[in-house]
Amino acid sequence: xxxxxxxxxxxxxxxxxxxxGKTIGLVPTMGSLHEGHLSLVRxxxxxxxxxxxxxxxxxxxxxxxxxxxxxxxxAGRDLELLDKEGVDMVFAPPFEEMYREKxxxxxxxxxLSEIFEGKLRPGHFRGVCTVVCKLFNIITPDRAYFGWxxxxxxxxxxxxxxALNMPVEVIGCPTVRESDGLAASSRNIFIAAGERERALCxxxxxxxxxxxLLKQNIRDTAILLEEGxxxxxKYPDVELQYLEITDAENLECIEEVKGRALVLGAxxxxxxxxxxxxxxxx
Ligand code: AMP
Numbered sequence: 466x467x468x469x470x471x472x473x474x475x476x477x478x479x480x481x482x483x484x485x486g487k488t489i490g491l492v493p494t495m496g497s498l499h500e501g502h503l504s505l506v507r508x509x510x511x512x513x514x515x516x517x518x519x520x521x522x523x524x525x526x527x528x529x530x531x532x533x534x535x536x537x538x539x540a541g542r543d544l545e546l547l548d549k550e551g552v553d554m555v556f557a558p559p560f561e562e563m564y565r566e567k568x569x570x571x572x573x574x575x576x577l578s579e580i581f582e583g584k585l586r587p588g589h590f591r592g593v594c595t596v597v598c599k600l601f602n603i604i605t606p607d608r609a610y611f612g613w614x615x616x617x618x619x620x621x622x623x624x625x626x627x628a629l630n631m632p633v634e635v636i637g638c639p640t641v642r643e644s645d646g647l648a649a650s651s652r653n654i655f656i657a658a659g660e661r662e663r664a665l666c667x668x669x670x671x672x673x674x675x676x677x678l679l680k681q682n683i684r685d686t687a688i689l690l691e692e693g694x695x696x697x698x699k700y701p702d703v704e705l706q707y708l709e710i711t712d713a714e715n716l717e718c719i720e721e722v723k724g725r726a727l728v729l730g731a732x733x734x735x736x737x738x739x740x741x742x743x744x745x746x747x
Pocket of ligand 1: 642
């Protein structure tokens with residue numbers, strides 16, 4: 466596995482893989498890897514002759530410097546895991562390599578980035594889109610792999626690629642969960658020992674909504690959301706930040722579930738915010 470920290474080294478490695486006729490797959494990450502990230506690597510490996518993973522904790526997508534400073538980092542372990550998966554190249558640039566230009570240029574995707582996560586974390590998706598666009602320009606992947614765990618992010622990146630005619634296929638991979646259903650996340654290490662049940666209430670609420678839809682044929686989203694919210698508000702020390710049912714393509718809230726929809730939510734526990742979602746098909 467080649468480990469590079471500069472843009473020119475990354476370009477060189479990709480160039481020789483491409484001239485050998487290989488399809489280039491990219492898995493962008495912020496490190497502190499878990500099974501969710503590794504599932505994206507496996508998806509890329511199964512379809513691409515050359516898989517690159519990036520590790521970069523991107524400061525421009527953090528709203529608070531505290532969150533950025535405390536974001537878990539473990540480069541040694543990450544590299545070991547990626548090597549075991551047979552990744553061809555890891556691009557792990559320092560901050561200065563990614564943001565060398567003093568003049569800022571940003572990608573702003575508009576309305577989709579101002580709702581849900583974007584409303585609670587202003588500027589977050591501008592930072593995400595900008596760094597993903599930079600990674601696409603550096604690695605020039607044929608395919609790029611993202612998790613449905615961050616559904617809004619995936620939808621926004623697909624929109625960016627389409628709107629800006631970027632020559633890359635964006636592939637969404639299913640959410641990987643821990644054995645009790647909690648979505649794998651780098652931030653799960655901040656869940657205190659006695660907090661696990663509370664942390665699971667968002668997933669339980671999503672599952673309840675899915676069950677009411679599929680087993681009791683309730684399609685009215687006001688009823689579904691009321692039942693879902695009850696599961697979360699039962700816990701006084703869990704802050705429900707949002708829980709909504711939307712169209713699965715454009716994230717617009719819907720009144721009735723017809724076809725493919727998304728139920729997505731966010732909660733805040735003492736030291737961590739958790740987000741999760743399920744695709745609802747009816
Ligand atoms: P992050 O390191 O949190 O920026 O995530 C890097 C990529 O991994 C993003 O595309 C995430 O959506 C994806 N990802 C994070 N957690 C999971 C998960 N539990 N299942 C699948 N993909 C995930």
